Amino acid sequence: MLKRYDIILAIISGLLLIPGFPPFDLYPVAWIAIVPLLFSLRGKNVRTSFLLGTLTGFVFFLGTIYWVFNSIYYYGNIPAAAGLLLMLALCLYLGLYLGVFSAVFSSLSKKSGFPAVITVPVLWVTLEFLRTYALTGFPWSILGYSQYRFLSLIQVSDITGVYGISFIVASFNGLVHEVLSLPGRSRTTPLFSRWTIPLNILIFVVMISIVLTYGLWKINTADSGKEIRVSVIQGNIEQGKKWDKNFQREVIDTYKDLSVSALADVPEIIVWPESALPFVFGYDEEYTREFSEFQKGLGTNLLFGSVTAKEIETEKPLFSNSAVLMSPEGKVLSIYNKMHLVPYGEYVPLRRILPFIKKLTAGIGDFVRGREPVIMETPSFKIGSLICYEIIFPGLVRKFTDKGANILVTITNDAWFGRTSAPYQHFSMAVFRAIENRVPVIRAANTGISGFIDSKGRIQRSSDIFVKEVLTEDVTIGGPSKSFYSRYGDVFTFLCIIGAVLLIANNFTYGKK
Numbered sequence: 001m002l003k004r005y006d007i008i009l010a011i012i013s014g015l016l017l018i019p020g021f022p023p024f025d026l027y028p029v030a031w032i033a034i035v036p037l038l039f040s041l042r043g044k045n046v047r048t049s050f051l052l053g054t055l056t057g058f059v060f061f062l063g064t065i066y067w068v069f070n071s072i073y074y075y076g077n078i079p080a081a082a083g084l085l086l087m088l089a090l091c092l093y094l095g096l097y098l099g100v101f102s103a104v105f106s107s108l109s110k111k112s113g114f115p116a117v118i119t120v121p122v123l124w125v126t127l128e129f130l131r132t133y134a135l136t137g138f139p140w141s142i143l144g145y146s147q148y149r150f151l152s153l154i155q156v157s158d159i160t161g162v163y164g165i166s167f168i169v170a171s172f173n174g175l176v177h178e179v180l181s182l183p184g185r186s187r188t189t190p191l192f193s194r195w196t197i198p199l200n201i202l203i204f205v206v207m208i209s210i211v212l213t214y215g216l217w218k219i220n221t222a223d224s225g226k227e228i229r230v231s232v233i234q235g236n237i238e239q240g241k242k243w244d245k246n247f248q249r250e251v252i253d254t255y256k257d258l259s260v261s262a263l264a265d266v267p268e269i270i271v272w273p274e275s276a277l278p279f280v281f282g283y284d285e286e287y288t289r290e291f292s293e294f295q296k297g298l299g300t301n302l303l304f305g306s307v308t309a310k311e312i313e314t315e316k317p318l319f320s321n322s323a324v325l326m327s328p329e330g331k332v333l334s335i336y337n338k339m340h341l342v343p344y345g346e347y348v349p350l351r352r353i354l355p356f357i358k359k360l361t362a363g364i365g366d367f368v369r370g371r372e373p374v375i376m377e378t379p380s381f382k383i384g385s386l387i388c389y390e391i392i393f394p395g396l397v398r399k400f401t402d403k404g405a406n407i408l409v410t411i412t413n414d415a416w417f418g419r420t421s422a423p424y425q426h427f428s429m430a431v432f433r434a435i436e437n438r439v440p441v442i443r444a445a446n447t448g449i450s451g452f453i454d455s456k457g458r459i460q461r462s463s464d465i466f467v468k469e470v471l472t473e474d475v476t477i478g479g480p481s482k483s484f485y486s487r488y489g490d491v492f493t494f495l496c497i498i499g500a501v502l503l504i505a506n507n508f509t510y511g512k513k
Contacts, residue, residue: 002048006040010052013037014059020146021064022424030146034124034173035180037098038116041106042181053102057095064141065091067420071345075239075416094138097127104504111507117200119503120174121167126500128166129493132393136343139392140425143169148431151457155215155435158483160492161394162432167496168211175204219456224479225406228381230442231262231270234450234469239415242278242446251278252287256294258470259302265472267300268380273446274305274321274388274411281306281324283317296330301378303385305411308335310368318368321346323385323411325376333377337370338387340396345416373399381477384439386410391443392429394436394490401437401486406478408439413446414465423449423465431457436485439478 013036020030037056041049068090073083101123108119124143132139144165147154154165178200235254241247259270279287295302303325309317320337327333338346346367376383384400384407391397391410400408410430414423427449434441434453441453451462452473463469484491 002051006044006048006052007055009036009040010055011059013040014056015063017056017060017141017143017146018063020143021141021421022428023421025149027146027148027150030143030169031172032176034120034170035176037102038105038120038173038177039180041102041109043110044106046103046107049106050099050103052099054092054095054099056102057098058091059095060098061091061094061141062088064421064425065094067417067422070418070420070422071416074418090138094131094141097131101127104500108503108507114503114506115196115200116174116177117171117204118174118499120177121170122496122499122503124170125163125167125493125496129163129490129497132395136340137393139394142166145425145429145432148428148457151219152212152215154432154457155218156211157432157435157457158218158438158485161436161485161490162429163394163490163493163496165432167492168208171204171207175200223455223476225455225477226380227474227476228269228407229265229267229472230452230475231259231265231267231470231472232442232444232450232452233258233262233270233272233276234445234448234463234467234471235273235276236447236466236468237415239413242275242413242415248278248287252291254468258468259298262470262472263298263300267472269301269303269378270298271409271411271442271444272302272304273444273450274323274413275307276304276411276446277306279306280309280319281322283309292326292330295326296328299328301328301333302326303376303383303409303411305387305413307367308337320370321367321387322370323376323387323409325378325383325385327378334374336374336376336385336387338367338390339370339373340390340393341367341369342389373403375400375403375405382406384408386433388412389426391433391441392426394433394485397433398437398486398489401439401478401482406439407475408433408437408441409444410441411444414449415447419465423447427451427462431459436483437478438483438486440475442475 013034016029016033019026040052069083069087072078072086073080104123105119108114128142142162144162147165156164179197182197233255237251255272255276262270282288305323308320308322323336324332325334376385382405384405386397414426417423430441430443431453434455435457438455440455444450448463448465450469450471452460452475454460455478461471461473463471
């Protein structure tokens with residue numbers, strides 16, 4: 001039965017998780033944020049635990065992804081009431097993962113007696129990984145992302161990915177719960193002894209010491225790659241103007257003028273944001289010809305976002321959300337078509353079942369997804385170009401560096417988010433992609449945040465939101481060796497999943513005795 005005290009504890013956990021993420025960046029709070037929830041689960045059955053965990057998750061996600069309403073209401077032509085319901089439904093769905101976590105943790109605590117310093121992080125990471133891929137995936141507000149400014153801690157991400165940081169933070173929450181629970185613990189609890197708590201503390205101290213030592217070593221290790229100079233153009237084009245033909249010339253001239261001003265710094269490459277061109281590149285012949293002539297005059301490489309078309313005989317053209325790299329001579333060197341499309345933003349699943357949702361797909365309609373990562377090569381460096389929220393998927397990003405990319409470029413249009421926390425959260429996640437793959441990340445966003453992140457996760461420079469900006473920075477590209485994470489992926493997470501399965505299996509075995 002749900003008691004008021006337990007409901008309050010669950011809500012407190014949800015509220016404490018929120019300030020750990022941008023724009024608040026109070027990352028130490030995350031180290032104790034789960035503790036109230038764990039206390040609310042003491043002595044509860046599976047159903048009650050599930051409800052308490054779901055409540056924590058609902059509050060947490062409501063405070064971190066409330067910006068979804070801004071996108072679907074202002075730009076999706078969805079009525080305010082319907083938009084609010086959709087946003088609340090998404091928060092409830094994401095909250096279910098914390099519900100499952102709580103139900104399983106509660107069951108393990110009562111039957112098998114495994115310490116929370118083990119069960120909490122193993123279960124937490126398993127559910128975060130599942131959320132990354134289930135139903136196309138939505139890995140926003142992963143616990144580890146709250147630590148993006150704790151540089152000495154997060155260097156281990158080049159082995160474990162961001163999930164390893166979630167593991168450490170969740171483990172400390174479990175340890176705090178264990179220590180504070182000691183006075184009320186029964187000596188008949190399975191696996192209990194007077195050495196349990198000291199041993200758990202020792203395990204955590206050893207683990208965090210190794211992680212921090214590794215992190216300090218990595219931070220102080222010199223980069224082995226060469227430097228290149230990169231300019232990023234932030235056009236700050238209003239979302240309503242991007243595809244309005246009345247503003248087509250204004251948009252084109254804005255990017256032209258800003259790019260010409262960047263030439264004073266002699267960059268080796270200039271980067272424009274996602275869908276920077278207000279026409280279909282290669283399909284609208286007049287504008288494509290004009291643009292190509294302009295590119296020749298720049299005399300440097302140019303990477304830009306654009307809609308591209310592929311014509312098929314007797315059928316209408318198929319359109320893709322693409323990144324295009326052009327040489328200083330104005331030739332197209334590479335085109336990458338976005339692989340992970342945004343549901344209800346770039347394509348509409350379940351169109352027959354939910355026909356009214358088609359209004360969310362703006363412009364030309366559904367995009368065709370790309371089939372494979374494309375490495376964009378120049379004589380000096382190799383680029384892996386991610387489009388929009390592809391950068392938040394660690395497993396997808398590592399495919400580019402595993403294929404040889406020594407620099408990552410992410411182009412995006414965050415105008416959809418408005419002046420919410422989303423642009424700051426989106427930018428912070430790119431920090432982990434830089435560390436995981438040990439290559440710099442260059443970010444070009446239409447309305448911000450644009451910037452540069454080095455291979456150690458240090459933000460070298462960044463822009464404000466909703467301003468025109470030209471940023472130029474010398475960037476050290478990745479060295480010849482690949483990181484463990486780039487080569488082998490989520491090995492650490494798979495070990496956590498195996499651990500979760502074994503814990504649950506042992507729980508069933510113990511329950512039958």
